[in-house]
Amino acid sequence: MVHILVCVKQVPDTTEVRIDPATNTLDRSSAPAIINPYDSHAVEEAVRIKEQFGGKVTVISMGPPNAAEVIKRCITMGADEGYLLSDRMFAGSDTLATSYILAKGIEIISRREPIDLILCGKQAIDGDTAQVGPGIARRLGLPQLTYVNKVAEVEPDKGEIKVHRKLDDAYEVVIAKLPCLITVEKEINELRYASLPDMIRAARYQPGVLGAADLEADAAMMGLKGSPTSVTRIFAPTQRGQGEVLKGDVSQVVSQLIDKLSTKISQNN
């Protein structure tokens, strides 16, 4: 029997994000909220491990009340239980504060049922930092294995896990003691289709909600107050400048391009 906990984040679909040209800020309302794509692979992996050894998958998400939707989504994917960490005091948290809040939530849950393994996505597609996983691992004092693209072996009895970590030009086979935290790549698995019973269960499911007081957390470590970083400016990325579009038939554009390149190359040298 294993107890696996997965951290899932609700994110705006970044393919649909629009920038308000007047203010250069993000128009979040334009983008539908989805489960962070890497996190759905983390849930899938957790469910697979549960199917192998028996046990339970718990998901947690920190976010506004409507983030309960991503938890319900996880239930359709085979998760057993979910908690939403939600409180005004959490707003504006950077990765240090976010990992503090999530680690506090995990502590509360593990007091009731000890956790063998924590899974996170490799990164969230909005903030894109990949810092929350390592942050949680440090706060809980657990080994961290990031960029995992294969879980090779889980041995709950020996208290060990063996995984493949994707490196820039290779992969690494590592063994770590359980409990530990891993962050996953999308290649780790193929998502399954939701089963009808899970969909029915999810439709009725209401996750437990934990606020700052439930977490027994230090107010100075959450939200803006607990965040050492702050965003001072947001702007649209600078373009390289309008390109020069060459005109004419194929042979004309080709010779123009060659001329221009040859001048440019001699300038650059």
Place this chain on the structure above:
Amino acid sequence: VAAELTGDLARYRGVWVFIEQREGEIVPVSLELLGAGRQLADKLGVELAGVLLGDKVCGLSDRLYEYGADKVYLADHPVLRYYRTETYMKVFVKLVQQYLPEIILMGATTTGRDLAGAVATELSTGLTADCTVLDIDPKQRLLLATRPAFGGNIMATIVCKNHRPQMATVRPKVMKMAKPVPGRRGQLVTWQVDLKEEDLLTRVVEIVKERGEQVNLQEAEIIVAGGRGLGDREGFRKICFGLAEAIGARVGASRAAVEAGWIEQKYQVGQTGVTVAPKIYFALGISGAIQHLVGIRGSDIIIAVNTDPDAPIFKECTYGIVGDVFQVVPALIEPLKELLSK
């Protein structure tokens, strides 16, 4: 010259760069960061140090001085042979607590991001991820770290006002490596490592090099990249590989081409692929989605060929050709070959 701070923050001085090495080879982004770190250190009027961890890596320190380091902190020990978060993090954190740098830079590689996240949490300080621009606000001695977020749709400048050190990871290939100064010297500070293998919770069993050819797009001088506009696998092979082979370039791809199964993921350029900075980048049948553009902005020259005059790529390229790749590219091969062989 930068202002002096008072109070606790004033105890932190100097700029550090984590020197990532694999099997005794320095990863290029570390040298790029010495170049960037040198400029920050000069603006602050402080020293630049490289932090070198590994097993039998002492010999690398001379190169670090040549690339701009005034000092090298060296921890050389068998437990540091392979990167592991727990060992590297413990040593790094102790070094910081002993020597109190005000800024720490690491490459935004898998190793750098893994280590930075752990170190920043241990030190309870701020970390800005995946930066593409770094600057200093001299009045408050602040690191101004600018990074893309929301899939490259926006840029954000982030500061860490009241905590030290200020930490950032930086994408490979966005900072320019300084020209090495042969014979430039610096000071070596050796650190005694007191970790024992039997106390550790992780163990690296093996490192498996990816099979097949090394792609190494980050180092390429010329890249010919193809997108969905090449139609099918055969079109991709003929046009993209055809031009690349003729002129000795590397092949790259948009995500659409990768997802269509025409080429492996390791060739993907962009936000979820690699960031490149070649002298010439050909974008053939690539529309120029923001997630692709963020990966190619460091290129010197971008040449786009696309049938759609309104394709966003034309707003970001150096030279654009509105036309069919199947007509334009074959006509380009011979004259380009001749030009580039000169």
